[in-house]
Amino acid sequence: MAAHRGNLLFANPNNNGALHFGISFKTPDDWKNKTQVDFQDSNNIVDFLLKEFSDWDERYKELIRSTSSFVGLATRIFPLAKPWKSSRPLPITMVGDAAHLMPPFAGQGVNSGLVDALILSDNLIDGKFNSMEEAIQNY
Incomplete structure (x- = not known):
């Protein structure tokens, strides 16, 4: 788990050798409807996350770049x-x-x-x- 400026990255290895990770960051309630992020386009998501996490260590950015699929899920508090x-x-x-x-x-x-x-x-x-x-x- 890594946290910085309200952003959070948490990772868990799967039994098949793959790594499952999640990224969490605060957004307004209507963010998903108003954002320009296309959740069907992995390249678009990678670009967005690299900007959002631009000041993070290169290893985390490499993890984002090497990811093949993404799922956008809202977490409500x-x-x-x-x-x-x-x-x-x-x-x-x-x-x-x-x-x-x-x-x-x-x-x-x-x-x-x-x-x-x-x-x-x-x-x-x-x-x-x-x-x-x-x-x-x-x-």
Whole structure:
């Protein structure tokens, strides 16, 4: 993972020897609709990213240049105080960064996931609730 001036690059090797990487940077909500970046044109994306990351080390720019396909995905950050819907479908329960609506690179996913798992497991086994649904709802 590398971060600089609000931009983030994170990479994970795949089992087949390929490298999967993501790049994240803040944009206005309507950026994808207003940008001149053509997400179907790899050369256009490379040019855009090389400009966006022009002051990064050459090794990162080489990674961008050697990439054969790109996918543009919006990541939204929601207020952490926003409550869950009480009518969410059961038995689905999320923990960690997925449950707390934070970006995956906030650095708290595992920490919050462990705390969430502890709270949820306590709710499920301590006998304070009449049903599993009630224990999950309380979580």
